[in-house]
Amino acid sequence: MTTASEHARPALAPAGSWRLPLGSARSGRSLLLDKRACVANLLLAAALWAACVASLCLGEVSITPRAAIAGLFGYGDFMDVFVVQELRWTRLLAGVLSGGAFALAGCLMQTLARNRLATPGIIGLDNGATAFAVASVLGVGLGIAPPAMALVGASVATAIAFGLAGGIGTQGYRFLVAGIGVGAAFDAITRLMLARSAIDAANAAYPWTVGSLNGVGALALNMLAIGLVIGLIGAAALARALGVVRFSEGVAQGLGIRVAHIRLGALVLSVGLTALAVAVAGPVGLIALIGPELARHLSSRRGVPLMGATLAGALLMVVADLAGRVLFSPIEIPVGLISTVVGAPVLLWILLRPGHKIGV
């Protein structure tokens, strides 16, 4: 998205992009912005803003947008303040952060595996993180906090999935189906633990298994916020190299990029973001597939739409949660179910349409 041009003299910007000079004209440093990506990101940000306001306003009790925003800062009617601050704000924050983290992780993993379908949810990371987090909630593990255990679980699942990819590569469908096997095994372990535990503990662990933004813990949310900031900075640092890694390894090496380092960095970021997001929202893996897909459709094909994917994922998560709360009002539909019902047809369409490619 952003590229530092290293020309000594001010040059004309390439077609379809803007050149922003940085510092004095003599220093020659400038920023190259892709026009279409900028417009797409602005659009997504505006949509996200609208969705956030709607999410604060709508629900069992409807509030006007003005009152909702005033209530957020503690002004206005007592009831409005309570509903917005105590009930809806945490939930909205959880939705924005987890959606952004899922989608950014998905975009990174798709790029490093060079496979459009290789998102953390499909190759079993979500299920691994869930299994370990549930173990922590039930006290099977060592009493480490759920987010930390989710990190361990996601790392284990990643190690298994990529270990199994040795020899079959990450680009084909075999990698994905091996990952489905890994995910199924972890899912079975989760259910085994839930069946063995007392009913109270099992109820406490249940939200982990369906994917819901109900009752988000403060610790998990704080860790996710920190993780997403680190993830965005890291992704921005990797963005340029990742844009080249998309092509063949030879091309990337020829351009002087240390492919193994870049891949490892992207993998670590992706695993961390997924684990922290799972610790907040449970396994809502399909956001990681649809978010980047939406961003890729909107922005140009030149770079890796990391920022766009983050915004799109946050938007999708907020909209899915809002729809789950509002559509069939007394009944609340978990966000995991909505994302599956909407995301699965998208995935099927990608898979089955003729003449498709799964390269990024």
Added chain:
Amino acid sequence: MNGRPRIAAGAPQRRVRLWFALLCAATLLVCVASLLFGAGAIGPLDSLDTLIRALSGHTSDDNAWFTIESLRAPRTAIGVLVGAALAVAGALLQAVTRNPLAEPGLLGVSGGATFAVAIAIALGADAASLRVPVAQFGALAGCVAVLAASRVRGAGDDPVRLVLAGAVLSGLLYALTSLILLFDERTADEIRFWVVGSFAGRRPDDVIALLPGLAVAAVVVVGIARPLAALALGEHVASGLGHRPRLVRLLVVLAVALLVGSATAIAGPIAFIGLVAPFVARGLAGPDVRTTLWLCLPIGAVLTLGADVVSRLVVRPSELPLGVLTALIGAPVLVAVVRSRRLPTL
């Protein structure tokens, strides 16, 4: 699984017969174990004592005999029937799509049956007898979807891609089933314990309701085994030998729908049996679908009933959903098949 063609008829035939006999003996053993072990207070020694007395003609009315006769016996019968049905359905589906990964549970056939039953109950049907045909209809729809996807240009040639699409379809169907459960509490109460896959609490009448569908499926399977083996050599070869590939495919779909629908109606969706049993059968006897189908009967029964017995013992005094154990057995097999250097073609 090395796929070497076995041309010499004598020795392999004898070996297959030997394996078949051994596996039938194993099935018997597992059946006895299923009668003896349970999650409740009746221990294996009590059960054995009661069972021996019953066999020698001294029936008694005590607790142990009640447990064995009306709780464990139907359960054992269901385990054998469901296991054999799912295994044969898997072998058939794999033969007709020529894809060693085609498994009714993974591809959305069981998911279709589950979804159909959930809709029927939500719409007000509650007769247990209605459940079997409804599930068979749903399984038929799932089968048709799978075959349609396998005919899509590109996807059908790639076995792994078909499985991926099936897994996605399956996930979609289960999500829709969960949605129905959310909206309708009565439905949720009726099928919550069924939807996770279990043999517990089924009555002898439920077993009898399965028999017509399974009998029809058995007749169809016996009739199409030969044409199916010819179809494995390719469509042209099969037509040249005087078989009609379209008719064969249609009959296979019907048989799979009957088998999976019956199994799902009584036991809920159980994945991976249809993958593991044919995998083991091909490993023992080579790729000929006729021997595979025979061997699948006892292998499926042993696997399913064995998993059920273990599921009663692991978390006593409660029980484990059966799908958990089959997934723990099946997932490594799935990974192994996917990773094999050259996917064995059927």
